[in-house]
Amino acid sequence: MENIIVDYSFKDNEHVALIKLNRPKVLNALTTDLIKELVETLYKIEDDPKIRCTILTGNDKAFAAGADIAQMVEATAIDQLQSERYRYLQQFNLLTKPIIAAVNGFALGGGCELAMMCDLIIAGDSAKFGQPEIKIGTIPGAGGSQRLTRAIGKSKAMMLALTGDMINARQADEWGLVAKVVPSMTLLDEAYQLAKTISQRAPVAVQLCKQSVNKAYEMSLSDALDYERRSYYLTFSSEDQKEGMRAFLEKRAPEYKGK
Incomplete structure (x- = not known):
């Protein structure tokens, strides 16, 4: 890998992987090659039954500056129509294992879009978010106008997209773009603790829950409730559901196998 660094057992935890964007000289600017490496790695993780959660990060200066x-x-x-970049980004939406974006520094343009493609964002207090494409004569092209609007509402998304201005981590938290803000120095530790917690949950239920939450953006309430209910029923065909409930009744820690 030329553009990313991968640790398939972060902090010696076989269930948590860490992917670090690694183009520091250009603030992790996103190229087609980087996106290809990232997506191919995520699909390798998808096929690894041991890994249950992934952390995606950059460096202290930038998650990715566009x-x-x-x-x-x-x-x-x-x-642009024929670019591989967008075909790879579309594949991102098919991933079933949770991905946590751990953001320090700039997450701008494509970097902000990439963070929003993840399942949740934890921001270091130095993080800055924005969609500055308007400043160079274009508009967001990888979900910025859509995911940002769903995350923070029309007026705030319109303000950011039309001005190209940035917001800091505290604003992103207040507006609902990020799950929480932590000290920049402890960002990876905080992300790891969350990934560790998720990885201890039943993998089948985690996958179905992720898909159910995502459907909330795409369906009417009635259809989404029906989807959720069917996913709930489906968990009862898993060994993990039986193990989880038996462990609860027996007052012991469950041992999930992802089956």
């Missing part, structure tokens, strides 16, 4: 403009400046509409 797309690599040098790759795009002379591109045509047909170039």
Whole structure:
């Protein structure tokens, strides 16, 4: 891997993987090659039954400061239409295991979009979020206008998208973009503790719960409630559900196998 660093047993925990974006000289600007490596790695994790949760992070200065403009400046509409970048990003939506974005520094443009593609965001107190595409004559193209609106509402999303301004971690927390804000120095430790907790839950239930929450954005309330109920029923065909309830009644810790 040239653009990312992968630890398949973060802090020696076989259930938690860490992926670090690794283009520090350009603030982890997103190229097609980086996105390809990232998605291929996530699908490798998807096929590994031991790994149950992934942390995606950058460095102290940037999670990712947007797309690599040098790759795009002379591109045509047909170039963009035929780009592998968007095919890889579409595959991101099919992943079933939880992904935590641990954000320090800049998460701008494509970087903000990438963080929002994850299942939840934990921000270091130095984090800054924004969709500055308008400042260079274009608009968000990988979900920024859609996911941001769903996360923080129309007026705030419109303000950010039309001005290109950034918000800090505290504002992102207040507006509902991030799950919580922690000291930048302890960001990975905080993300790990959350990933560890998730990895201790029943993997089948985690997968179904993730999918059910995501459906809340895509369905009417009636259809989404029906989807949730059917997913709930489905958990009762798993060994994990039997183990979890028996462990509760027997007052012991469950031992989940993801079956």
